[in-house]
Amino acid sequence: MGADVKPLRTAAEAALIARFQAAANSLPGDSATGRRRTEAFDRFEKTGLPTRRIEEFHYTDLRALLRDAPEPAARPDAAVAATVLAHNAAFPAPLAIPSLDFVNGYLVSQPPAIAGVDIVALDAALAAGDALTGRIGALELAQDNPMLALNTAFMAEGAIVRVSKEAGDAGLQLRFANAADAPFSSAPRVLVIVDDGASLDLIETHAGASGLAYQVNAVVEIIAGDGARVNHTRINAEGDAAQAVSTLSVSLGADVRFSSFGLTTGPAMSRHQIFLGCAGEGADITIGGATMLRGRQFADTTLTLDHAVPNCNSRELFKTVLDDESTGVFQGKIIVRQHAQKTDGRMMSAALLLAENATMNNKPELEIFADDVQCAHGATCGQLDDDLLFYLMARGLPRKQAEALMVEAFLGEPLEFVAREDVRDNLVALVEGWLAARG
């Protein structure tokens, strides 16, 4: 109500507006890109930082959470970048997979040439008017999102990756590490194009120094061609004072096998939004998530899945474990368009509250316009089963250990979505580490 009232700008909004006005002319790209930036920023400016008045942000008031908008950090030199990367790894055991490394939002290193994989830095691609830049932000479904628009307005650092069939079973890491003396903000953007029939394991990790109040608004876009296969894994292990907003935007061609799994555990505040659109028939989609929160952490996972064409299957499974006074949010929306017959969509969100004062908000939505489809959603919320706990303790396990066993089993299900063993081992180690820290 009162939608016509123009809100006063917060300090963060005012800073962003001033920054855009100052930087608009120096950001890379031709006049067409410039227009896109202006359009995107206008869209952002219209709503400002999203509040609960926007239904998609019903539980996450970014206007209140993002109090200021710190300046971006300076580009780190090679030595600093190497130190930051070394000290901020999301994974306990490093992977033997080529990686693109980002420090404080800047692309600092690219892997040696891989057959069938083309990588170009985003700022260079924009400045050179690379044709691939035209495919950035193409997903209609995500157009109105203010945080994505904000990233588009400022996009400069990042990369465009194109994987062709010749690459075989390619693997690529996107490693984001953050550490600096003062709070900063970053808005990296990566576009990954997987050609028809190509295959890619994409592992995206985010880590950062603890105690540093930095802000991230990262965007990863994936465009998968007909018959492609993409396994995406995302770890959010940002620093404990970080505020991390992230967007995964995916558009799928016909007969694509796509899976995405996200583990969230690090930052003080996170909002991960997934937009997925089916453009071709016969896609098979699996999306999983595991979130572990403690202290006063806040994590929001928001998923919008658009079945725009017939004959696609999707499975979504999200698990959240909440300790202390943490708050979890899951919003999932499955849209089935009028002609998207024979769609089969299933979404499940389960939450486990380990402490009295934890909070979980679930909003699993269905929006269906086709009559010959199967869609289901489920949501549960509760604490550990006393009977099971008793059973384990009766067999001599101390309470904490029994709890840990049950939590691990609870989170195990979505972890199965991760096909690569080396990645999954790392995820299990992260879960075990988190449980061990509970004491």
Next chain:
Amino acid sequence: MAAVQETVDRVKAIDVDQYKYGFETVLETEKAPKGLSEDTVRYISAKKNEPEWMTQWRLDAFRRWQTMVEPTWARVDYPKIDYQDAYYYSEPKNFSGPDSLDDVDPEILKTYEKLGIPLREQELLAGVKTSKVAVDAVFDSVSVATTFKEELKKVGVIFCPISEAIREHPELVKKYLGSVVPASDNFFATLNSAVFTDGSFVYIPEGVRCPMELSTYFRINERNTGQFERTLIIADKGSYVSYLEGCTAPQRDEHQLHAAVVELVALEDAEIKYSTVQNWFPGDAEGKGGIYNFVTKRGDCRGDRSKISWTQVETGSAITWKYPSCILRGNGSNGEFYSIAISNGRQQVDSGTKMIHLGKNTTSRIISKGIAAGKSDNTYRGQVSAHRKASNARNFTNCDSLLIGDQCGAHTVPYIESKNASAVFEHEATTSKISDDQMFYCMQRGLSDEEAVALIVNGFVKDVLQHLPMEFAVEAQKLISISLEGSVG
């Protein structure tokens, strides 16, 4: 899986062009001047011979309403309502609170006869019916008759039009009116608070089990008139009441507004069962005409171990905006919501419930079935929340929807919010959740997979309709047989 033919036929049988109650009663009426202003509010208040405090209460609500903006969050789409282009009060000419049915205009009596609503007590007694139902018949803005008042009085039950209650039981009305749905609750509830005309008032004293079903039958008759009824039901400690509500309206090209408020208060160990068969004129197949139904219904389980149960069968109205809710304040209190919403033609339904768990050991259950056909949209919107102190709260929600044809839409928007670790909430929206054991049992006896599912699901729907009182079973009969096979969750 698409809907089975049997279901398609059943839904067609109650399609918008089959509306049976669309006739109009020609009567001379007396109306408030067109439009809405403080004068209209005073006019209504004066018509009802209300005391000054009530007039002030209405005016306060009206002033607040003027500052409010119509909500837009629901999934309904309609042209802007011109609140000045309608009458807010309409009564049959020379109507002055009839003492007996003989004083009531025979045309009105005929109307109720046609609708099948018994207003004569002796007819009822002579009839084949074994159970009695007390009826309060509301015609546009006035209550024309209330039956069995005397018999109910003997056990201490007060059942009368709310305008009479304001005059004769001001202490009860003052204490409870607006205590569940405050005058400032929402746009439509505030409008209702300013201009409500009639509706029923029920008070069940401590320890009394109401000896018969109570019911109110709402009829909109006059052209260009809105109906704003207000119902208040109070069940004192340890009492029980079952209340039914029915509604119909003539077939017209124009849209008419119906904005009702229903408040239920259940004190310690009391139980209220509230059932609705909503069958307002739905408009024609092209979406012309029909009632805009914006209703605020809320029950407050104020006492420990109290129980409120809502059952609704929704087939009418061009637009339905309705969320019967339970505030589970008392420890161990229980709320239930059973709903079947069927939309046809160009109907738009946005309905659901709220279960607010505040007390310890509170339980709630939500069963909702939405069926959309034609070019209609059917949305389930529900909220379940547990507050910090609601230890051991339990909720089970099941909402299924079924689409017939590819021009309609079914939507599910649940909000599940838990602030207490010991609260257990389960939400599911699928028919595939039938237990394997049940399936095995049926199939072992030779039923095919599909037959087994149909048997179990239909058994389940019947279970929901069982919660409707006998008197409504007939109306609901055709809905009972609707199979939910092909449900899309």
